[in-house]
Amino acid sequence: MKPAELREIDRPWRIWASVIIVSILAFSVVFGFLVLPIVQGRAAGLDAFTAICRAVGILPGSPAVKQPTSEAKAQPTTQVAWSTDLMRTFGRRTQAGAEIAQGCVACHGEHGIAADPQNPNLAGQSAAAIYKQLHDYKSGSRVHDVMTGIAQGLEDRQIVEVATHFASSARRDLDPTTAEVVDEDVIRLVERGDPSRGLPACNSCHGFNAGGPIETPTLSHQNREYLARQLQAFKTDARRNDIYTRMRSVAVKLTDREIERLATFYATTLSY
Amino acid sequence: MRADTEQEILKTELWWTALVIAIVTAIMLAIIYAGVVHHINPPSNIETIDPKTLHLTGEFTESNLGTRVEAGDQVTSRVVATQFAFQPQCIVVPSNRTVTLRFATPDVIHGILVTGTNVNTMIIPGYVSQVHTVFTKTGDLLMPCHEFCGLGHSQMWATVRVVPEDQFRPGPDGRASCDAR
Amino acid sequence: MALTPHPDLSSQVPPRTDDAIDDAALERVMREVPSGALALSLLTVGLLLLAWFLMYAFVFLPRGMVG
Numbered sequence: 001m002k003p004a005e006l007r008e009i010d011r012p013w014r015i016w017a018s019v020i021i022v023s024i025l026a027f028s029v030v031f032g033f034l035v036l037p038i039v040q041g042r043a044a045g046l047d048a049f050t051a052i053c054r055a056v057g058i059l060p061g062s063p064a065v066k067q068p069t070s071e072a073k074a075q076p077t078t079q080v081a082w083s084t085d086l087m088r089t090f091g092r093r094t095q096a097g098a099e100i101a102q103g104c105v106a107c108h109g110e111h112g113i114a115a116d117p118q119n120p121n122l123a124g125q126s127a128a129a130i131y132k133q134l135h136d137y138k139s140g141s142r143v144h145d146v147m148t149g150i151a152q153g154l155e156d157r158q159i160v161e162v163a164t165h166f167a168s169s170a171r172r173d174l175d176p177t178t179a180e181v182v183d184e185d186v187i188r189l190v191e192r193g194d195p196s197r198g199l200p201a202c203n204s205c206h207g208f209n210a211g212g213p214i215e216t217p218t219l220s221h222q223n224r225e226y227l228a229r230q231l232q233a234f235k236t237d238a239r240r241n242d243i244y245t246r247m248r249s250v251a252v253k254l255t256d257r258e259i260e261r262l263a264t265f266y267a268t269t270l271s272y
Numbered sequence: 273m274r275a276d277t278e279q280e281i282l283k284t285e286l287w288w289t290a291l292v293i294a295i296v297t298a299i300m301l302a303i304i305y306a307g308v309v310h311h312i313n314p315p316s317n318i319e320t321i322d323p324k325t326l327h328l329t330g331e332f333t334e335s336n337l338g339t340r341v342e343a344g345d346q347v348t349s350r351v352v353a354t355q356f357a358f359q360p361q362c363i364v365v366p367s368n369r370t371v372t373l374r375f376a377t378p379d380v381i382h383g384i385l386v387t388g389t390n391v392n393t394m395i396i397p398g399y400v401s402q403v404h405t406v407f408t409k410t411g412d413l414l415m416p417c418h419e420f421c422g423l424g425h426s427q428m429w430a431t432v433r434v435v436p437e438d439q440f441r442p443g444p445d446g447r448a449s450c451d452a453r
Numbered sequence: 454m455a456l457t458p459h460p461d462l463s464s465q466v467p468p469r470t471d472d473a474i475d476d477a478a479l480e481r482v483m484r485e486v487p488s489g490a491l492a493l494s495l496l497t498v499g500l501l502l503l504a505w506f507l508m509y510a511f512v513f514l515p516r517g518m519v520g
Contacts, residue, residue, distance in 0.1 A: 031304070036304075036308065036313075039308055040307075040308075040311055040313075043311070057316065057318040058318075060317055060318055060319030060400070060402075061317060061319075061402070062313060062316075062317065062402070062404055062520045063313070064311045064404070064518075064520045065370060065372065065404040066344065066346060068342055068346055068348040068372050068374070069342070069343075070330060070331040070336065070348075072330040072333060072335075072336035073330050074327075074328050074329060074330050074333045075334065075335045075336075076327050076328045076333060076334075077334055081324045081325045081327075081328060082324055083324055193424065193427045194427070195426060198427055198429055199427060200356035200357065200424030200427040200428065201423065201424055201427065203423060204422060204424030204425075204427075205355065205423075205424065210422070210423055211423070212355050212356075212422060212423075212424075213354075213355060213379060243327050243354070243378065244327065244334060244354045244357075244359040244378070245334065246354060246357065249357050249359065249361060250357075291498075295498070298502075299505065302506070306514065310514065310517070310518055311518050311520055312514075312519055313519070313520035314520075315519060315520060370518075389516050389517070389519070390513065390517065390518075391519060403519060404519070405518060405519045405520075406517050406518050408516075408517055
């Protein structure tokens with residue numbers, strides 16, 4: 001048998017297979033995009049055109065149910081909105097940043113390492129974290145007797161410069177001989193969290209290269225008193241500039257004892 | 273049945289093709305029945321929202337999240353999925369009433385399902401995911417994140433509290449929360 | 454129209470002369486094989502379909518409207 005003859009045998013099969021596939025497609029389009037939305041839309045009080053547009057995906061919403069609307073006004077926890085343009089500005093350390101940082105020396109130390117443990121160390125902190133907190137002080141999302149006034153005196157560009165300056169400073173050195181005894185419960189909380197309480201591991205955001213929200217600060221090498229005070233502030237709702245209660249929802253589930261131990265852990269541990 | 277000639281083999285193949293077509297048709301008819309009679313659709317909603325400014329928009333601002341009874345007695349619950357928690361972590365909804373669940377995320381791809389129900393959707397940055405449903409069983413239903421979203425994924429879950437309709441009492445502003453009940 | 458054995462296939466497989474099974478025995482086996490295969494495939498596909506319909510009727514539909 002020649003190939004031409006074989007093709008002749010296949011011909012009706014090819015034609016019928018094509019006809020079947022095209023008719024299934026046509027049926028699906030007519031049924032899914034026209035019949036079903038019209039039938040369902042009538043029950044929901046929608047006109048046929050809206051129902052079809054919703055089924056096709058031109059209009060938002062389901063063809064079977066009324067679409068809710070919202071007139072809610074924004075009451076944002078922070079005014080900071082991360083964009084690639086903003087992230088790109090955290091680039092190089094500038095002289096201007098170093099000059100602005102001179103104003104921070106009294107509380108945050110000469111090299112960004114605070115003498116009073118009530119104040120945070122800034123050296124080696126992520127630029128995005130410092131930027132967000134300064135921006136929040138400026139916009140009133142976070143309130144502090146001293147910092148609010150200082151931040152309001154800074155322009156956006158200066159906030160970026162000073163944040164970049166501290167981010168590139170060397171971290172506080174830790175004396176390994178003073179490291180605390182390893183606290184198994186706290187390490188479990190840091191590394192695994194507590195699923196029964198819906199507590200994510202601290203490491204899932206604060207760990208090195210964890211991939212959580214951009215503004216997540218580094219916690220290791222921070223001052224114990226400062227960390228404990230901030231966790232308490234989140235827990236009692238005194239501080240509420242965390243987007244979508246990411247920290248408030250965590251802190252409210254922690255006991256006071258756990259807060260103390262976590263603060264000690266991060267202040268004295270070399271890694272993380 | 274024989275398989276020693278080409279004709280016999282072809283006959284068997286055609287027979288089997290007919291059977292497979294019948295099976296696929298039966299399944300399709302069942303799906304069409306569900307669509308027409310029970311109004312069961314795959315939840316699809318093409319509605320975009322900027323994830324960078326989600327917390328600055330009106331609808332998904334922190335104070336507007338949770339359950340709210342809106343115009344026309346429509347019950348809508350808005351939830352934000354963020355690394356690594358839902359906000360709010362508990363939503364209260366009435367049973368035997370159409371409830372609209374609206375989800376958005378400011379960060380990465382999440383997903384939800386509500387145990388024991390047909391509610392199941394992805395939550396994709398840039399889009400509002402929306403599911404309409406009627407909860408028939410009362411009680412606390414688990415709503416875990418079912419799409420790996422990062423290191424804290426396994427601790428990310430929320431509760432859907434389905435209460436009998438007469439016990440669902442929203443406040444004067446139309447809002448209902450798990451604490452206030 | 455009547456079909457003849459595929460020419461390409463028969464030319465590709467040369468008849469094996471060293472085979473211990475003679476053609477008549479092969480023919481006998483080939484007559485019985487498909488019914489067993491057919492029974493197996495009907496059973497597996499049938500069970501799969503049954504499982505689908507049971508899930509659909511007793512789990513999916515009672516859970517109610519979604520859309």
